Amino acid sequence: MVYLPTVLFALGEGAVIPLIPVLATQLGADVPTAALVTSALVVGQLCGNIPAGWAVAKIGERFTMVIAGVVSALAGIGMLVAESLALFAAAVFLLGFCAAAFGLARHAFMTTRVPTRVRARALSLLGGCFRFGVFIGPFVAAALIRVTASEHAAIWFLIGCVAVMTVLVLVGPDPEKSSPALLKPTGAAVAEDSGEVVTGSIPTMDQRGVLRTIWAYRAVLSRLGLAAAALSAVRSARQVILPLWGVSLGLDAETIALVVGVTGAIDFALFYASGQVMDRFGRVWAAMPAMLLMGLGFIALSVTHELDAAMLWYGVLAAVLGVGNGLSSGILLTVGADLAPEREPATFLGSWRTLTDAGGAAAPLLVSALTAVVSLSLATGVMGAVALLGAAGFLRWIPRFIPRQRD
Numbered sequence: 001m002v003y004l005p006t007v008l009f010a011l012g013e014g015a016v017i018p019l020i021p022v023l024a025t026q027l028g029a030d031v032p033t034a035a036l037v038t039s040a041l042v043v044g045q046l047c048g049n050i051p052a053g054w055a056v057a058k059i060g061e062r063f064t065m066v067i068a069g070v071v072s073a074l075a076g077i078g079m080l081v082a083e084s085l086a087l088f089a090a091a092v093f094l095l096g097f098c099a100a101a102f103g104l105a106r107h108a109f110m111t112t113r114v115p116t117r118v119r120a121r122a123l124s125l126l127g128g129c130f131r132f133g134v135f136i137g138p139f140v141a142a143a144l145i146r147v148t149a150s151e152h153a154a155i156w157f158l159i160g161c162v163a164v165m166t167v168l169v170l171v172g173p174d175p176e177k178s179s180p181a182l183l184k185p186t187g188a189a190v191a192e193d194s195g196e197v198v199t200g201s202i203p204t205m206d207q208r209g210v211l212r213t214i215w216a217y218r219a220v221l222s223r224l225g226l227a228a229a230a231l232s233a234v235r236s237a238r239q240v241i242l243p244l245w246g247v248s249l250g251l252d253a254e255t256i257a258l259v260v261g262v263t264g265a266i267d268f269a270l271f272y273a274s275g276q277v278m279d280r281f282g283r284v285w286a287a288m289p290a291m292l293l294m295g296l297g298f299i300a301l302s303v304t305h306e307l308d309a310a311m312l313w314y315g316v317l318a319a320v321l322g323v324g325n326g327l328s329s330g331i332l333l334t335v336g337a338d339l340a341p342e343r344e345p346a347t348f349l350g351s352w353r354t355l356t357d358a359g360g361a362a363a364p365l366l367v368s369a370l371t372a373v374v375s376l377s378l379a380t381g382v383m384g385a386v387a388l389l390g391a392a393g394f395l396r397w398i399p400r401f402i403p404r405q406r407d
Contacts, residue, residue, distance in 0.1 A: 001172050002109065003129050005065060005165045009072070009102055010133020012161030013095070015141040015154040016079075017041070017134070018260040020092060021243045022253045023151055027085050031248060032372035035240055039364030040089045042236045044096025045103075046357040052101035053350025061105035062169055068098040068105075069166030076159040080152055095158075104353060108346045111337040117279070119337055120286075124275025124330030128268065131329060135268035138261035142254050151253055213351040220339060221355055224397040228332055228352075229359030230390025231287070234294050235328070236360035237383040238321050240367050241298070241376070245314055248305070248376055259315055263322035270326030277327075278334055283402060287331050287394040293324030295387030302381035332356050338402050 020041065021034040029037060055064040071094065078091030106126060114122040144153035214221055242263065246256035277286045297320040304313035336352040337345075363383065370379035 001168075002106070003125065005169055006102075006106055006126060006129035007132055008161045008165035008168070009069070009099070010130040011137050011140070012072070012076075012133070012158035012165075013099060014133035014135070014137025014264065015144075015157045015161075016076075016095070016137070017239055018138050018243050018257050019141055019151050019154050019253060021240070021247060022256070023079070024085060024088065025247065026151070027082070027088055029085055031244055031376065032368050033085070034247070035244055035364055035368035035371055037085060037089045037092060038240050038243075039361065039368060040093040041096040041099075042357065042360040042364060044093040044098075045100040046096075046354065046361040047093075048097035048100025049104060049350050049354040049357060052104040053346050055101060056105050056108050056346045061109050064101055064105045065169050066166055068101040069162045069169065072098040072102075072162040073159050073166075076155050076162070079155050100353070100357065104346070104349060107333055107336065107349055107353070110333070111340055111345050111349065114337075120278035120283070120330060120334045121272065121275035123333040123337060124271055124278070127274075127330040127333055128271030131264065131268040131271050131326070135261065135264035138257040138264060142257040142261065145254050145257070213347050214355070217339075217348065217351065220397075220401050221351065224335070224339075224393070224401050225352065225355045227287075227390050227393025227397060228335060228356045230386050230393060231291060231328060231332060231359070232356040233359035233363035233366075234291070234298070234383055234387045234390065235325060237298070237363040237367055237380075237386075238294070238325060240364045241301075241380055241383065242318055242321070244367075244371070244376060245301070245305075245380070249310055249314060251311070259318055262315075263318045263325075266319055266322035267326040267329075270323065271329035274327050274329040274331065275334075278330070282398075283331065283335055283338070284394055284398040286327055287398065288391055290324045290326075290328035290331070291387050291391035291394065293327065294321055295384045295391065297321045297324060298380050298384030298387060300384075302377045302384065305377050335398070335402070 020038045021029075021031075024034040024037040025031075052064065055067070075091045075094035075098065078094065079088060082088035082091055107123075110119075110123055110126060140157055141151075141154040144157060145151055147153070242260055243256050246259060251259075274286045274290075297317050300320075301313070301317040304310055304317070307313060332352075336349055336356075339352065340348045363386075367376075367379040367383065370376075370382060
């Protein structure tokens with residue numbers, strides 16, 4: 001009841017994500033506009049964190065997930081019937097909005113109920129559930145496209161997955177009742193207005209808005225939070241750049257879905273290794289290799305577009321990006337849980353996810369703008385530089401804000 005709903009939601013979303021640029025181009029979008037439409041997914045995730053934090057605090061994780069499932073199905077229907085780019089983009093935005101609500105509900109549950117000694121592995125497994133969807137979903141999409149000769153079949157698969165997930169959450173045992181919350185010291189939350197690291201337990205705080213919470217924890221969020229936002233940006237850019245790169249090379253939808261699926265397979269294969277590394281050696285030892293691989297992979301990809309073996313380099317470097325992303329599995333979830341106060345963590349996690357999702361939302365917009373003004377190759381290289389800057393931020397701030405016993 002903790003992991004299976006996550007798998008179902010991720011399967012449906014994973015089948016649709018690589019086809020969003022393709023469906024946008026079928027509605028008349030050029031490559032930069034297709035990138036803009038694709039960015040609606042992460043913009044929706046960004047906007048969904050504020051109401052999601054309120055919903056989890058007021059009605060609980062279970063009913064938040066149910067509402068997210070129902071509205072996700074409506075978003076899928078909107079994508080099916082859309083006859084204009086505006087309506088299609090709105091449906092993609094709504095799907096991202098629901099993904100934020102679903103993700104925050106699971107994150108808050110795990111933060112308060114998983115012992116610290118296995119936190120990274122548990123949250124990496126949660127991240128692995130999402131990666132499983134990214135791994136299997138594109139293969140399902142490719143198979144459905146081959147059988148039905150229609151990209152809309154992947155959207156029907158999304159609707160089916162969220163429908164089954166919603167029924168499962170409604171009729172299955174409630175994990176909120178069977179798993180009592182564990183109150184434990186939090187290692188790196190920052191005391192309000194002080195900017196100092198607090199190593200003991202955090203007193204219960206009143207519920208506050210996301211913006212007020214961001215101000216209260218501004219010291220850690222403006223430092224380690226920005227490094228986390230860079231990681232989120234690079235992940236989001238990967239989801240946009242790889243399909244767009246395939247489109248720019250003239251590949252068909254089925255081939256693009258297969259390349260993205262193979263990348264997801266590599267990504268998925270490494271998710272638990274990331275948790276093991278973080279629990280045994282520290283958070284920074286998973287963050288650094290992940291960011292370096294993705295940064296160097298993007299930079300290398302940016303210079304291959306005009307090469308004779310451009311398609312081969314596309315496949316190879318997509319695999320490299322998959323390795324980097326796999327090694328980052330659970331990092332944002334784990335570091336956010338490390339920093340959250342032991343009581344009422346949902347508001348802080350809403351702030352943390354708002355900041356990281358802001359990085360994820362900004363990346364496709366930046367890719368779209370740079371592609372329109374200059375080229376997709378330059379946009380890819382810029383995202384590589386962002387990854388290298390994020391690596392430096394993790395190296396500098398993780399040791400400061402997360403105590404040694406957590407690291």
